[in-house]
Each structure stands twice: as structure tokens, then as C-alpha cells.
Amino acid sequence: xxxxxxxxxxxxxxxxxxxxxxxxxxxxxxxxxxxxxxxxxxxxxxxxxxxxxxxxxxxxxxxxxxxxxxxxxxxxxxxxxxxxxxxxxxxxxxxxxxxxxxxxxxxxxxxxxxxxxxxxxxxxxxxxxxxxxxxxxxxxxxxxxxxxxxxxxxxxxxxxxxxxxxxxxxxxxxxxxxxxxxxxxxxxxxxxxxxxxxxxxxxxxxxxxxxxxxxxxxxxxxxxxxxxxxxxxxxxxxxxxxxxxxxxxxxxxxxxxxxxxxxxxxxxxxxxxxxxxxxxxxxxxxxxxxxxxxxxxxxxxxxxxxxxxxxxxxxxxxxxxxxxxxxxxxxxxxxxxxxxxxxxxxxxxxxxxxxxxxxxxxxxxxxxxxxxxxxxxxxxxxxxxxxxxxxxxxxxxxxxxxxxxxxxxxxxxxxxxxxxxxxxxxxxxxxxxxxxxxxxxxxxxxxxxxxxxxxxx
Numbered sequence: 001x002x003x004x005x006x007x008x009x010x011x012x013x014x015x016x017x018x019x020x021x022x023x024x025x026x027x028x029x030x031x032x033x034x035x036x037x038x039x040x041x042x043x044x045x046x047x048x049x050x051x052x053x054x055x056x057x058x059x060x061x062x063x064x065x066x067x068x069x070x071x072x073x074x075x076x077x078x079x080x081x082x083x084x085x086x087x088x089x090x091x092x093x094x095x096x097x098x099x100x101x102x103x104x105x106x107x108x109x110x111x112x113x114x115x116x117x118x119x120x121x122x123x124x125x126x127x128x129x130x131x132x133x134x135x136x137x138x139x140x141x142x143x144x145x146x147x148x149x150x151x152x153x154x155x156x157x158x159x160x161x162x163x164x165x166x167x168x169x170x171x172x173x174x175x176x177x178x179x180x181x182x183x184x185x186x187x188x189x190x191x192x193x194x195x196x197x198x199x200x201x202x203x204x205x206x207x208x209x210x211x212x213x214x215x216x217x218x219x220x221x222x223x224x225x226x227x228x229x230x231x232x233x234x235x236x237x238x239x240x241x242x243x244x245x246x247x248x249x250x251x252x253x254x255x256x257x258x259x260x261x262x263x264x265x266x267x268x269x270x271x272x273x274x275x276x277x278x279x280x281x282x283x284x285x286x287x288x289x290x291x292x293x294x295x296x297x298x299x300x301x302x303x304x305x306x307x308x309x310x311x312x313x314x315x316x317x318x319x320x321x322x323x324x325x326x327x328x329x330x331x332x333x334x335x336x337x338x339x340x341x342x343x344x345x346x347x348x349x350x351x352x353x354x355x356x357x358x359x360x361x362x363x364x365x366x367x368x369x370x371x372x373x374x375x376x377x378x379x380x381x382x383x384x385x386x387x388x389x390x391x392x393x394x395x396x397x398x399x400x401x402x403x404x405x406x407x408x409x410x411x412x413x414x415x416x417x418x419x420x421x422x423x424x425x426x427x428x429x430x431x432x433x434x435x436x437x438x439x440x441x442x443x444x445x446x447x448x449x450x451x452x453x454x455x456x457x
Contacts, residue, residue: 024153025162030139033161039132040125041139041161042373043348047311051121051346055374058126059402070403071433076319077402078122087116087313087344098313098346100370102380102393106336109417113336121345122317124400125375125407127177130213135161144168149299150250152218156211158376166304166352170295170369172376175225178406179436180211185233186431187328190284190423195334200282201234201431207441223248227446231454232282239263242455243281244446245274251298259448261455268448276301277363283423287392287414292425294369294378294396294412295354301362302354309348312370314379316345318397322410326429335420337413342397348373364391372398375407385418392416404436 038044038055046053059077062068066075087095089111092104099107106114134157142154148167151159159175160168183205191197209215210225230243240263248254258274261267275297277288290297320326321341331338350371356362366384371377377398385391397410411427428434444450 024141024143025139027140029162030136033136033139034132037162038374039135040127040158040374040376041135041163043309047348052311052348053121053123055123058374058405059124059400060126060405062402068403070437071435073324073433074319074322074399074401074403076323077124078119078317078319081119081122083117083119085118087118089114095313098311100312100314100349100380101368101382101390102370102395103313105382105390105393105417106415109415109420110336113333113339115339116313116344117339117342118313118344118346119317121347123347123374124317124402125372125377126400126402126405127407128405131157131177144171145250145252147250147252147300148304149252150223155215155218155220156213166306166354167299169306169350169352169371169376170299170304173294173371173378174296175210176376176407177211178208178408179404180208180213181438181441182206182208182434182436183438183441184428184431184434186426186428188282188423188425188427189328189332190282190286190421191332191334193334193420195332197332198235199328200232200238202230202232202282204228204230205438205441205445207443207446218249221249223250223254225249227443229446229451229454230281231451238282240455241281242451243271243274244448244451246446247296251300256297259451261448261451263455266452268452277361280423280425283414283425284421286416286419286421286423287394287425288363291381291383291394291414294381294394295367301357301360302367303357305353305355307351307353309373310351310370311346312349312380313344313346314349314370314372315342315395315397316347316372316379316399317343318399318410319343321397322399322428324429328427328430331427331429332424336415336422337424342395349379352378377407377409391418401434401436406436408434 063077089107138154138157139161144151159171188200189197207227226247228245232241242261244259246257258271260271279285280287352369354367364383370380381394383392396412412425415422
């Protein structure tokens with residue numbers, strides 16, 4: 001038994017399992033969480049040359065040197081940091097082994113505009129102690145379904161704190177801790193090549209029954225892990241369009257349910273097209289529904305593979321980018337966002353490839369994802385066209401909401417390299433602060449009748 005356990009643990013950490021067999025792990029392996037592994041399952045130690053430090057707890061509470069109260073913007077706890085170096089198209093070859101395909105493609109396409117200001121690595125991701133405790137339980141009980149498109153045995157945690165394959169890593173991204181009831185307001189813009197754009201303002205809200213402290217098993221969720229409303233409030237021509245989603249864990253057991261209210265018809269209709277490669281909302285057709293949060297929805301159109309861990313320079317700790325001092329006019333520039341604001345650091349990443357499954361269709365024939373090992377935020381992805389060429393690349397800009405704590409995002413940008421355009425999504429700079437503790441939300445709101453009343457203008 002000791003030999004078997006050691007072998008399993010080694011294979012799990014090396015990411016060598018191709019199938020869905022050893023999803024559960026023995027108690028002695030789960031006990032590594034919070035020891036040589038972080039409570040979220042990443043490697044606690046740094047790298048050999050010290051450029052990636054040891055994880056020492058992250059931003060688990062409000063730092064002593066910042067002034068913050070609930071409802072405020074998050075002050076930058078690393079404001080005193082200065083860049084170690086800046087990567088440009090002129091010196092990118094020097095850092096080629098640390099660049100994702102996303103960054104390399106952007107340097108090639110926009111050699112005069114794209115740059116990366118690289119700062120000291122800060123392993124800041126942290127979650128509440130209750131999530132850490134739940135992770136220890138779920139590591140021993142969670143089992144992925146035979147299809148790879150669902151699971152049972154986990155709740156209030158990462159589904160797979162010690163993951164063994166790509167599907168499990170994608171589930172970790174999807175169900176990483178954000179809170180239980182959340183409201184926010186965000187902006188989306190898709191500038192033309194010459195730089196003109198309209199700002200679409202959206203109010204959205206979500207209940208994650210996955211994080212409901214009264215729920216004790218996956219089975220109690222009836223396959224629904226999130227109830228979501230997306231309400232466009234500006235500009236006037238788009239205001240009143242409302243989307244309601246009941247999102248499922250296992251798409252084989254039950255597909256996502258969605259409804260749309262249109263103020264033009266004053267009717268609510270079912271919307272089975274809210275999924276896969278259908279165009280996303282308010283983005284000029286520059287991204288797909290399943291690119292929201294890098295990847296969402298059913299996994300069944302791709303064959304997923306884990307390519308191991310890689311040290312790569314990715315966007316991280318983007319407090320400056322999220323600041324109310326940065327206006328949209330400062331940020332949204334022609335062809336590419338203003339690269340003075342994102343912060344980049346060297347981190348270990350899980351690298352995941354999705355190849356289009358035979359007999360299925362999607363506008364992306366292949367997708368490659370870079371997933372931060374500490375948070376399971378997927379921070380970069382390259383998406384290929386039918387010819388096997390990189391077509392659209394996607395960057396997300398994480399930072400920690402240490403008042404929760406939760407490893408959140410300051411925004412997301414999809415670049416269409418063929419069109420020479422991008423869509424910037426989920427930016428908050430000129431919006432009210434996100435509310436992680438929206439206790440006023442109730443499940444009675446997440447009905448077609450409710451969105452009909454919300455959407456009237």
C-alpha cells in the first residue's frame with residue numbers, strides 16, 4: 001500500500017495520468033495540502049534560482065500597510081515594487097523560453113505597441129480557511145464522471161485539489177472560490193482599428209450554490225452550480241437586454257439552461273445558443289460564449305490533454321490596472337490596450353491543450369491554456385483557426401481581493417490577430433466596487449419572469 005500511495009502521489013503531481021482513474025486520493029496524499037503543497041494544491045516551494053519564491057500564505061487578510069474597508073477599491077499592496085525589466089519586440093528573444101504563445105503572438109503582431117513590464121513574483125493567491133478545509137475532504141472523495149464532463153463527491157471547495165488530468169484542472173478553474181452571492185457592474189469595449197469604441201455597461205449578479213455553506217454534497221445541487229443574470233444597462237440602444245443562465249456541472253446529465261429578454265419584442269425566450277462558439281455579448285463578434293472567463297460550458301467538443309507545468313511570464317497582481325485612477329480613455333487604445341498598466345510576473349503554470357474532437361464542430365480547432373498553479377485562474381489562451389493557425393489570443397489580468405480573500409480578475413482582453421482588433425471585457429475602473437457579500441440575492445430572482453421585469457425600459 002505504501003508503494004502504491006507513493007506512486008500515485010508522484011504521478012498526480014507530475015500530471016502523467018491520461019485517464020480518469022485515480023481522481024480520489026488517499027488520506028495521506030490529501031494531508032500534503034497545507035504542508036509541502038499549498039492548501040489549493042500547488043507546489044509550495046519556489047524554483048531553483050529563487051525567481052519564483054515559496055508560497056507563504058498569500059494575501060489571506062488585509063495587509064497591515066494598506067488602508068482598506070469593505071466596499072473600497074483595493075489599494076495596491078505592492079505599490080513600492082518597480083519593474084525588474086521590460087520585454088519588447090527588440091529583446092523578446094532573450095526571454096523566449098519564458099513567454100507564452102499568447103505573448104509571442106502579440107509581440108509579432110504589434111511589435112511597436114506590445115510590451116511586458118515584469119515585476120518581482122508575488123505568490124499572493126489565498127482563500128478563506130473554510131475552503132482549505134473543504135479541499136482536504138474533496139481531495140479524498142471527488143470522482144470525475146466516465147465522460148470527463150462532470151463529477152461527484154466534492155462541495156464548497158476546488159473540485160480536485162490534487163488534480164490528475166486536464167478535465168479536472170478545467171473544473172478547478174470553473175469552480176474556484178469567488179464567494180457565494182456576488183453583484184458587480186462592469187464595462188466592455190471593442191475599439192475599431194482607428195480607436196473608436198462604445199462602452200457597454202453591464203450589471204450582473206450570481207449565486208454560486210456550490211459555495212452555499214448549507215450544501216453538503218454535489219448531489220444536493222441538482223447539477224446546477226451557478227445562477228447568473230447579465231443585464232446590459234448602456235448604451236441606450238442595447239439597454240434592457242437581459243440574459244439568465246442556470247449553469248450545470250455535467251453537460252451530459254443536463255445542458256445549460258438559458259433565457260434572453262429582448263426589449264424590442266418585450267418577450268423572454270429560451271436561448272439554447274448561449275454556449276460553445278456562438279458569439280458572446282456586446283463584443284462585435286470578437287469572442288465566443290465559451291471564452292467568457294477563458295473557458296466555460298461543456299467540455300464535450302474537445303479532447304483535453306495536460307502538457308505539464310511550465311514557468312512562464314504571465315499577468316498577475318493587477319492592482320494598478322484595476323485602479324479607479326485609470327480611465328477607459330487611458331486604457332482602450334487602437335489595436336491593443338495600453339500596456340503601461342498590466343503587471344507581469346514569472347509563475348508556474350499548468351499547460352492544457354484542447355483539440356477539436358472528431359465528429360464535432362467549433363470555430364476553434366485547437367486551444368492552449370496557461371493556468372496559474374496557485375489560483376487555477378486561466379490567465380492566457382491561444383485559439384486556432386481551421387487551418388491550424390493562431391487566430392485569437394486571450395489575456396486575463398488577475399489580482400487578489402484580500403478582503404474576502406478571493407483570487408479575482410481586473411479584466412480580460414481577446415485579440416483577433418486577423419482583424420487587428422480586440423474586445424476588452426469585465427473592466428471595473430469607472431464602475432462601483434464589486435460586492436462579494438450580496439446577501440440580498442435569493443434564488444427567486446433567477447426566473448424568466450424576473451428578467452422580464454428587470455429588462456423593461
